[in-house]
Amino acid sequence: DARVTQTPRDKVTEMGQEVTMRCQPILGHNTVFWYRQTMMQGLELLAYFRNRAPLDDSGMPKDRFSAEMPDATLATLKIQPSEPRDSAVYFCASGLNQLNEQFFGPGTRLTVL
Amino acid sequence: EDQVTQSPEALRLQEGESSSLNCSYTVSGLRGLFWYRQDPGKGPEFLFTLYSAGEEKEKERLKATLTKKESFLHITAPKPEDSATYLCAVQAHITGNQFYFGTGTSLTVIP
Numbered sequence: 433d434a435r436v437t438q439t440p441r442d443k444v445t446e447m448g449q450e451v452t453m454r455c456q457p458i459l460g461h462n463t464v465f466w467y468r469q470t471m472m473q474g475l476e477l478l479a480y481f482r483n484r485a486p487l488d489d490s491g492m493p494k495d496r497f498s499a500e501m502p503d504a505t506l507a508t509l510k511i512q513p514s515e516p517r518d519s520a521v522y523f524c525a526s527g528l529n530q531l532n533e534q535f536f537g538p539g540t541r542l543t544v545l
Numbered sequence: 546e547d548q549v550t551q552s553p554e555a556l557r558l559q560e561g562e563s564s565s566l567n568c569s570y571t572v573s574g575l576r577g578l579f580w581y582r583q584d585p586g587k588g589p590e591f592l593f594t595l596y597s598a599g600e601e602k603e604k605e606r607l608k609a610t611l612t613k614k615e616s617f618l619h620i621t622a623p624k625p626e627d628s629a630t631y632l633c634a635v636q637a638h639i640t641g642n643q644f645y646f647g648t649g650t651s652l653t654v655i656p
Contacts, residue, residue, distance in 0.1 A: 436588075465644075474632075474646055474647070474648040474649065475589070475632060475634075475646040476646070477643060477644045477645075477646075488643060490643060491643065523588050523589075525588070525589075531576065531577045531594060531596075531636070532594070533591035533594065534579075534589075534591060535591070536587075536588025536589050536590070537588055538587060538588055539587075539588055
């Protein structure tokens, strides 16, 4: 049963610390998305990649966030330094292209104290 | 200005009571409109993609329709297991590659 995996599932950290979230997309999917979900803002697209190249990261605060795909089986989202307002659930999703269905992972719940 | 607006925010239905959820959008040059279902504590689950006005898609008790300004998700004879938050998203040519999600409709189906 192919599915997107994300680690860690929960992360509690203190303001100013670096946070790295990881995502393993479904094998064969060439498009990977990072989203953030909060009660106030709902689901927001942060960045996405096709064939490991960033296609759009306009939704991401550039000064503290970075997203990469070191290889086809791993996507990372890094926050440095973290702030309390970054507290949210971060979802990774993968798909065959940007207009096909996206398969979401279970999310990483981040709490920055 | 919000690109996507969903209504109502919350909806309670009796089992078997059909209804519709609305997603209105203001972007022009629509590339695709997407419906997702999200259960508490889980990631969204894809339901449909609609590409052009007049298009309809069905899956079990759900049917999605699209006009030039809005989409409807019709739920026929809902069951308690249909309870979830339903999210709508759009991607438009004019906004480049960005996806915009609505804030969702929380549906509760009472047995």
